[in-house]
Amino acid sequence: MSEQKANENIYDRFAQVTKQTRELVANMEQLQNQITEVLEQNVELSIENDHLRQAIKKMKNVNGEPQLSGSRQNLKELYQQGFHVCSEYFGKRLAPGESCAFCTDVIFGHDPDQAK
Known part of the structure; x- marks a missing residue:
């Protein structure tokens, strides 16, 4: 069993x-x-x-x-925060209300990548 x-x-x-x-x-x-x-x-x-x-x-x-490349967008942000991004004065503080034609040319100027 x-x-x-x-x-x-x-x-x-x-x-x-x-x-x-x-x-x-x-x-x-x-x-x-x-x-x-x-x-x-x-x-x-x-x-x-x-x-x-x-x-x-x-x-x-x-x-x-304009459509900016990543590096130009970074430069634009630095410029908006009050810093020069042009080769002449790079990194120096902008005076309040100051604008820089050289900086804007660097940011918005002719982009060889867009010409393609």
């Missing part, structure tokens, strides 16, 4: 493992569905982000502001 009980115990354990495996598979399918949703949402947001960037770029072009 103990052999029969051992066989039943093995069968019960096998049934339990089978049930756990099915539950695990169900959980994995749920996770897979959630991952798919997140990835789809990520793609949608990336596309929307690109569209927004393009719209902002067009808005800047419509306002007539």
Whole structure:
């Protein structure tokens, strides 16, 4: 009888493992569905982000502001903070209300990269 009980115990354990495996598979399918949703949402947001960037770029072009390279944008920010960016006076403080034609030429002057 103990052999029969051992066989039943093995069968019960096998049934339990089978049930756990099915539950695990169900959980994995749920996770897979959630991952798919997140990835789809990520793609949608990336596309929307690109569209927004393009719209902002067009808005800047419509306002007539020249598109500045990153380095020229940095120079513009330094100039707006009150520092010369021209080679003549680079790094020196602008007097309150002072403007510098050399600095503005450096920032907004002819950009060889835009000629391409």
